Amino acid sequence: MLIAGNWKMFKGPEEAADFCRGLREADIGTVDVVVCPPYVSLAAAVQTLSMTEIGVFGQSCHWEETGAFTGEVSAPMLRELGVYGTLVGHSERRQLFGETDETVVLRTNAALARGLQVIACVGETASEREAGQTEAVLRRQVGAIAAGVAETDDLILAYEPVWAIGTGKTATPEMAQEAHAICKSVLDVPVLYGGSVKPDNAAELSSQPDVDGALVGGASLDVESFATICREASHS
Ligand code: PEP
Numbered sequence: 044m045l046i047a048g049n050w051k052m053f054k055g056p057e058e059a060a061d062f063c064r065g066l067r068e069a070d071i072g073t074v075d076v077v078v079c080p081p082y083v084s085l086a087a088a089v090q091t092l093s094m095t096e097i098g099v100f101g102q103s104c105h106w107e108e109t110g111a112f113t114g115e116v117s118a119p120m121l122r123e124l125g126v127y128g129t130l131v132g133h134s135e136r137r138q139l140f141g142e143t144d145e146t147v148v149l150r151t152n153a154a155l156a157r158g159l160q161v162i163a164c165v166g167e168t169a170s171e172r173e174a175g176q177t178e179a180v181l182r183r184q185v186g187a188i189a190a191g192v193a194e195t196d197d198l199i200l201a202y203e204p205v206w207a208i209g210t211g212k213t214a215t216p217e218m219a220q221e222a223h224a225i226c227k228s229v230l231d232v233p234v235l236y237g238g239s240v241k242p243d244n245a246a247e248l249s250s251q252p253d254v255d256g257a258l259v260g261g262a263s264l265d266v267e268s269f270a271t272i273c274r275e276a277s278h279s
Contacts, residue, residue, distance in 0.1 A: 046269075047235065048078045050264060052081055054080060054081065056083060056086070072278075075096070076096070077100050078097065078263070089126060093125075098127040100160070101116070101130065104116060104117060105118075106150050106152070130201075131147055131161050132165070133164045133203075138205070151163055155193075160198075163198065164203050164237070165201070166184075166205050177225075199255075200226050201235040204218075208237065209260055210238075210239060216248055216254075235258045236258070240258075
């Protein structure tokens with residue numbers, strides 16, 4: 044069971060170090076835990092969490108190692124900082140920054156080749172769900188990863204229905220289970236659920252048989268709330 048906190052564009056280095064000091068002292072149960080700070084706060088998080096079991100992940104990484112790619116960072120750069128893995132293909136990247144199934148595969152392969160773990164995100168929009176296309180969208184998104192990435196133990200998927208991200212609308216445990224089963228039928232790797240996971244729904248969501256953890260956005264920004272989610276998931 045893995046609980047990952049996606050900080051998005053929150054917490055500069057000072058706030059990140061404060062949070063990580065708090066997390067070190069918190070009761071996070073028995074789950075594996077990672078945090079995904081913005082790039083500028085990665086070093087502070089790695090330093091503050093050194094000598095702990097809590098990992099630090101980036102939020103994306105480019106497929107080239109160096110080059111004229113303003114605003115991007117590469118897998119070797121993340122490794123140099125002591126970062127353990129990275130998110131790839133978050134729906135905000137897909138929707139706001141032109142990420143596609145093809146670039147998700149490129150980024151995933153570059154990260155894996157450099158020894159980073161990858162949490163690759165997939166999920167349908169509200170209109171796709173309403174149109175009955177959830178399964179087709181998941182098969183397309185996960186299928187692209189299955190076709191383009193060699194088998195590895197370092198790959199994790201996150202099923203994040205776009206309509207549930209930051210909206211307070213959570214998929215029911217049954218909806219999450221159904222979607223996770225579809226993802227796993229295409230690519231047999233652990234699948235995290237993401238989309239308005241909170242302390243009061245973490246236990247039920249993570250108790251579903253094909254839910255292997257959670258990717259948490261808003262509720263990961265507060266130590267007590269994030270630690271409570273970790274403890275709740277530990278009971279599953
Ligand atoms: C996310 O950013 O991946 C996410 C799931 O956000 P939230 O938990 O705020 O919905």
